[in-house]
Amino acid sequence: MSKDSDLFSLNNTYLDMHKSYQRNKNDNSVQEIMKKSILNTDYGMLERDPECEASLKQQKIQKLKEKKSTKGPDWFNMKNTKMTKEVQNDLRVLHMRQVLDPKHFYKKNDIKGLPKYFQVGKYVDSPTDFYSARLTKKERKSTIVEELMADADFMKYNKKKHKERKIKHIKTHAKAHQKAKRLKKKNKK
Amino acid sequence: MKGGSNVVIEPHRHPGVFIARGKEDALVTLNMVPGEAVYGEKRISVEEGENKIEYRVWNPFRSKLAAAILGGVDQIHMPPGSKVLYLGAASGTTVSHVSDIVGPEGLVYAVEFSHRSGRDMLNVAKKRTNIIPIIEDARHPHKYRMLMGMVDTVFADVAQPDQARIVAINAQHYLKNGGHFVISIKANCIDSTAQPEAVFAGEVKKLQAERLKPQEQLTLEPYERDHAVVVGVYRPPAKNKGE
Ligand SMILES: C[S@@+](CC[C@H](N)C(=O)[O-])C[C@H]1O[C@@H](n2cnc3c(N)ncnc32)[C@H](O)[C@@H]1O
Numbered sequence: 001m002s003k004d005s006d007l008f009s010l011n012n013t014y015l016d017m018h019k020s021y022q023r024n025k026n027d028n029s030v031q032e033i034m035k036k037s038i039l040n041t042d043y044g045m046l047e048r049d050p051e052c053e054a055s056l057k058q059q060k061i062q063k064l065k066e067k068k069s070t071k072g073p074d075w076f077n078m079k080n081t082k083m084t085k086e087v088q089n090d091l092r093v094l095h096m097r098q099v100l101d102p103k104h105f106y107k108k109n110d111i112k113g114l115p116k117y118f119q120v121g122k123y124v125d126s127p128t129d130f131y132s133a134r135l136t137k138k139e140r141k142s143t144i145v146e147e148l149m150a151d152a153d154f155m156k157y158n159k160k161k162h163k164e165r166k167i168k169h170i171k172t173h174a175k176a177h178q179k180a181k182r183l184k185k186k187n188k189k
Numbered sequence: 190m191k192g193g194s195n196v197v198i199e200p201h202r203h204p205g206v207f208i209a210r211g212k213e214d215a216l217v218t219l220n221m222v223p224g225e226a227v228y229g230e231k232r233i234s235v236e237e238g239e240n241k242i243e244y245r246v247w248n249p250f251r252s253k254l255a256a257a258i259l260g261g262v263d264q265i266h267m268p269p270g271s272k273v274l275y276l277g278a279a280s281g282t283t284v285s286h287v288s289d290i291v292g293p294e295g296l297v298y299a300v301e302f303s304h305r306s307g308r309d310m311l312n313v314a315k316k317r318t319n320i321i322p323i324i325e326d327a328r329h330p331h332k333y334r335m336l337m338g339m340v341d342t343v344f345a346d347v348a349q350p351d352q353a354r355i356v357a358i359n360a361q362h363y364l365k366n367g368g369h370f371v372i373s374i375k376a377n378c379i380d381s382t383a384q385p386e387a388v389f390a391g392e393v394k395k396l397q398a399e400r401l402k403p404q405e406q407l408t409l410e411p412y413e414r415d416h417a418v419v420v421g422v423y424r425p426p427a428k429n430k431g432e
Contacts, residue, residue: 071200074269075207076205090197097212119197119235120235121196121197121235121244122194122233122234122235123196123232124243126229133191135192139193140193142195143195144197147194147195
């Protein structure tokens with residue numbers, strides 16, 4: 001039996017790893033291996049693994065970050081959806097929707113600014129729905145803005161409003177123009 | 190809203206509740222059983238990476254709690270994780286939304302004495318593990334003590350003239366001190382000859398006598414006529430006057 005196996009024999013129920021290292025002092029092979037490790041000879045004396053400690057801290061930071069990127073448990077951790085151009089446009093349209101549909105009256109606008117936490121979803125087709133309760137394949141779009149553009153009624157209304165505004169603009173300007181002309185004449189006299 | 194149309198889901202002021210904004214706004218809850226509607230309500234699907242999330246539209250014309258929320262009630266006292274005793278569960282329409290709101294970590298004890306409505310409610314509870322269905326008369330809360338634990342909130346919509354008393358005895362048995370109650374009062378169920386306002390005031394008095402302290406009252410117009418919801422606290426801890 002070699003010395004080493006003696007050391008680990010179970011007759012001697014007390015094992016001291018530290019001592020075992022000292023016994024091997026003359027044997028450089030362990031030291032060679034340990035040289036490149038971040039674990040030094042005092043490792044066995046430490047109460048906690050410094051590496052694990054660091055990762056615990058990292059974990060905490062990670063958790064905090066995750067917490068901040070959701071609305072929290074009171075809203076089932078709703079995520080902070082990435083803001084894309086399309087989504088931003090949709091949110092803007094929602095913000096202005098009172099002016100979009102003349103037949104629909106909204107309560108006072110309760111949408112303040114762009115939301116921080118939100119998700120983008122789609123109404124599900126239900127098998128019990130009438131066909132009139134579904135958008136046709138052609139009407140189906142990936143954003144609210146595109147949906148509006150595909151809505152013929154909306155486009156017609158929008159065009160009409162645009163024209164009205166243009167005419168009004170011309171009229172008011174014409175009035176102002178004439179007034180200015182008259183004033184000029186008066187001043188000349 | 191038509192099938193296929195896009196919406197943006199945002200958290201509502203009340204924990205566990207959301208709003209779907211589109212051409213029209215809708216109150217919605219996170220569906221505990223994605224892919225299934227309970228009473229033919231519309232659903233909204235959200236794709237978030239791999240996992241699919243679904244919301245269910247909550248109709249204020251079919252649920253007094255939804256009407257109260259849209260009417261601007263300050264508190265409903267049933268955030269995710271809370272335990273709610275629901276008296277007058279009927280076929281489980283509103284109960285299903287409360288089940289969504291309190292979520293997998295919460296519990297809804299749903300009491301209903303009509304066997305016919307109760308059968309539908311049992312079917313709802315089969316798929317939703319956080320609902321404990323109780324087919325009993327809410328006038329005898331000791332009959333269901335084996336199924337119960339203490340709760341954070343009692344909700345009542347039993348539409349009975351003795352509703353205040355029913356709530357009081359259930360509170361005595363199962364509502365923790367400082368817990369809350371939310372009660373829907375249908376005026377003509379209590380007294381069809383009196384003015385609704387007088388009926389509501391009378392009910393509030395009855396509650397106060399039972400240490401159920403009302404904190405808020407609102408009517409459910411335009412969703413329900415002559416209906417009020419009263420929200421309050423049970424045996425609030427005494428304020429420290431020495432300080
Ligand atoms: C107005 S409905 C409740 C509707 C339900 N809250 C909803 O929003 O879906 C009233 C229900 O209370 C039940 N009810 C009346 N008295 C009761 C009692 N003493 N114990 C249990 N349930 C009762 C009735 O059977 C009825 O289904």
